[in-house]
């Protein structure tokens with residue numbers, strides 16, 4: 001980082017915001033804003049804007065490195081916390097490749113870097129979040145969700161449906177703990193019913209049940225079609241072969257909730273494995289407060305991420321997300337070149353081209369590649385060419 005480098009980047013950001021349209025979130029005047037600089041991630045907060053024009057001229061004049069806005073709507077968004085008067089908060093989810101446990105590429109390139117595999121893995125978790133939880137379990141429609149690239153290595157999902165706005169902190173905690181997989185009580189999934197005077201039957205989850213009960217039963221039936229899949233869940237070979245041979249009958253009985261028909265000795269650990277396959281892989285996200293904290297600030301969609309120079313770009317739909325490549329679609333500074341002194345052991349793939357690795361070399365690179373490396377702390381900008 002250098003004065004010249006910072007000044008160059010600020011100039012690029014200024015230019016971006018002077019042309020950027022539609023930066024205002026819904027109910028703009030009720031949102032708190034925060035801004036970050038080169039020295040502090042959130043340097044200013046408790047700011048608000050009455051109109052889109054005010055927001056636009058602030059961004060174009062000050063060229064902040066980071067722009068955040070509140071999940072909450074307030075009567076007085078610029079007041080101190082206890083005077084703001086909370087009116088409600090959208091529900092937000094933050095999926096970050098940096099929080100995916102056991103991501104193989106990260107072992108190679110470390111925590112500070114992100115590659116296309118990281119971005120792809122984060123995207124898969126977002127699709128899982130929407131398709132396996134938000135739509136079927138909470139009944140949100142895709143129209144009620146907004147998906148944004150975070151600008152670095154993940155995605156944000158916002159839900160603004162009327163019914164979520166007034167959710168309390170503890171209700172939000174329950175939602176995130178359900179989605180991010182606080183272990184359910186498997187023993188409570190089962191109960192016995194009396195068939196006749198001498199016989200009892202063990203009943204349990206069926207694929208038609210809601211929540212984790214249905215998910216676990218469905219995943220079990222999916223696995224029942226393959227002996228390998230069954231043993232990979234920790235079921236012994238003899239039991240796995242029996243389930244596989246009787247798969248049609250197993251399906252019929254489990255669909256009725258009859259687990260008496262399927263005797264799995266280590267059922268709890270098998271269920272744990274079925275759950276861990278489906279849970280959103282975000283490590284210990286429950287503690288991180290993005291979903292739980294109704295006053296949380298998060299990056300403004302379509303603003304510049306000051307750690308990469310990429311746009312925290314809105315993705316219009318789930319279908320669009322499927323083909324979205326942030327290292328192409330979120331590139332901001334497309335014009336010109338910058339001369340940098342760069343020392344990077346990584347290969348940067350951006351805008352369809354590859355840059356590096358570089359060993360303490362002077363290079364003239366496209367502006368977007370130079371700023372990315374500069375903001376990652378791997379290059380210094382020495383000339384604006």
Ligand SMILES: [Zn+2]
Pocket residue numbers: 105106109113114115116117118119
């Ligand atoms: Zn990676």
